[in-house]
Amino acid sequence: MPVSVSPRTFQFVHFDADLIERVATGLTGALGFDRPVAIEVDETTPLARVTVDLGDTVTIHVESGAFEDTRRPRHQSEQATAVSLGRVLLRARDRLVGGFGEAPADDQLTLAQRSAWEAYCAGRLERLGLAVNQQRFRYDFRNRHGFRDTADLAFERLWHSDGLTWGELAEISRSASADAA
């Protein structure tokens, strides 16, 4: 399926649209995407939010910080590009293939639900061969679910899971949070 990237040239950052396209093409192939993907990069902000619109084309809106090499500000990191796109593409695929029909829209997810879904995505990305720092996602999960053993067990379950439904994922997150409360 075709992948497009805009803009093709960047004014504020030293990004390479071809690299973004190449990384995204590899990921959409590996994840079996059945429709075109359009990536729109907002280079005017260093923030790192990534949002997605699902339609006949999957449109991904990326703030430049998401692709940035934090060692070298304004320069691109291939790894960050892959992990940022991989997470959002997996979340999009979860919604498209079914089992996630009840999931709230991305901007309606609670911080706990979002971190649980991120952990579920990052674990799968690692199994796809991407370099993912597990502890980073564990820390975020703990921040949202509590610094306790039961939260860590929930995280481990999400990290090693495949084929969860929204109901299962939300329940793992809810029970971890409930225990913290």
Added chain:
Amino acid sequence: MRKFFPVEELARDQRFHQITMKDRMADPRSALGTATGERQRSNRLVPSRPDASQAARALMHGIFVGEIQALEGAGRTCHDFRTQGDAARRAQDEAHGADVDDVDDAVPFALKLDMARQAWDEARHVEISVKLSDWMGSEIGEFAENTVLFQAACSTDPILRLAGVNRALEGLAIDVFTTMKEFGGLAGDPFLEFCEDWMLADEVTHVKMGSDWLRKVTEHDPDRRKKALEFQSVVDKLFSYGGTRSDSQESPIGLARRFRELAGFTDTEVEEIAEVSLAALDERKAAVARMQAAAAVEHTLATN
């Protein structure tokens, strides 16, 4: 070994990437004034921020490299300045062409002992920061190292250095650790809150050392004290990082007024720091607006 060490030569292994304040300020992008919803009301680093974990990790890495530079600064103060009464060093300095009659170059023995103690404290803080970074999922060198702390703080005048390192840099550390301690408390992170509390205690001690020595050494030299305080004000503004630290909720890091008071800052001094921090925030916002406008014009010209 040279007497003063240039910031460009601070030794690091290959994991580190250093940038200057100039590099940082040349970034035309800005997180200020572009956010919506909750972010528009507050940029303060709290767990309820959607990007809290990432922001906390980035700040922790900033603390880590800041501690390395503080360690280097304290260590250099032990080395760079002659101890009062050290005749052998005086002769050595003279042999190397130094003006040994410049009494401002010599410092009391006890001051150097304090700086050595500070070097140990900072070394521990580096150790703590490494452990906390690991706990938070960061890697050493994951973020660029801004060398402004060493650059701005390490004056060749010992009293200016005290003002720069012990009062401005360590004062910033008080603000940062207070923010991080509160973050850890709110998030329920037992390690973060525990460690920041300990480091905060050390930083208050370091600032107090600076405050005490500044007063003591310049007791009979009001001009020198004035010069040192002016230097500190300049460094404080620089360390506000264009508004990263101020009383405004737009700043991720707040001004820790109570701990600063404990560390020997007067109310007037705290108010002055609050003012220069807010001024730095406003200046940064104006500069970003100018850069973005210029870039937009450039972009329009390029696409037409």
Added chain:
Amino acid sequence: MADPYQPRPPFAPWDRRELPGLFDVEESARRIGAYKWAEIKLFEALGGWVATVPELDVKMRLGTHCYKHAWHAELWHKRLPELREMNPDRLTKPANDAMVRFVEALTEPEVPERTIEKLVGVYRVFIPHFVAAYTFHKNNTSEITDAPTIRSLHFILQDEMDDWREGEMLLQSLIDTPEEVDRAAAHQARLEKLMVAAGGIAGPGTIGGSAIQAGGPNGSRTHAGGVA
């Protein structure tokens, strides 16, 4: 319970401390002034080097050890007035010019590629000489009249031994090739020769020998037993 009014010997049977010592007050103060000067030079060097070494673990150790030697200098600084030297600066001086040359050579390496030389100077030459000087002093001063110095020496020697071990382990972890072994050995030999010329941290007689038997650098000895 034993009768508290029953006379007991003032020294318990296991307390074998002796009154005689090798150093009088003046000689003890002279040595301590030299120790203080040397400890100052060491903590200044360690502090200065922190910024010059790229290895993070070494950087942190140097910062930590910097304070320990500053504290040793402080202990000696406080001891001097107790030894009738009311102006501690007067005796805070190198044992001789050779000792100054040693410190100059010790602190010469600066570039980041010379961490091995920096560590060799401290942990294979300077600190072993501190250990020797302090051990000799501890074992030969009066165990009763000079107890305050002995107490400080105990603390300091504990630090020195700990730091020596840490520094040596850092060195062993940094020295990987035969060329690096040669570099370390060459630098050690160069510094050791300068230290030999100085006669040790407190000058000739630092660890006894002919200088002591001949009356020592100051010619004043209270040689009432022990070493000869």
